[in-house]
Amino acid sequence: MIQFTPEVVEAIITTASLIGAGVAVIAGMGPGIGMGLAAGKATTAVRRQPEARGAIITTMLLGQIISGSTGIYSLVIAIFLIFS
Numbered sequence: 111m112i113q114f115t116p117e118v119v120e121a122i123i124t125t126a127s128l129i130g131a132g133v134a135v136i137a138g139m140g141p142g143i144g145m146g147l148a149a150g151k152a153t154t155a156v157r158r159q160p161e162a163r164g165a166i167i168t169t170m171l172l173g174q175i176i177s178g179s180t181g182i183y184s185l186v187i188a189i190f191l192i193f194s
Contacts (some may be wrong), residue, residue: 139179
């Protein structure tokens with residue numbers, strides 16, 4: 111079995127934490143892309159059916175709030191990984 115010095119173990123943990131934070135930040139881009147697509151589709155839907163504007167915008171905003179929370183979670187995880 112390989113045994114590492116405490117300094118090497120600490121360096122490995124720090125490196126893994128920073129890589130994980132980078133992956134979490136990349137995962138945070140997904141909700142932004144999704145919200146942009148939802149806004150574009152809602153704009154198209156309102157253009158096709160102006161009388162349903164209120165229902166379309168309400169549904170779009172609810173979906174954006176839910177998808178935005180995943181981006182916030184990934185940011186919080188990245189901050190925890192960087193500063194832990």
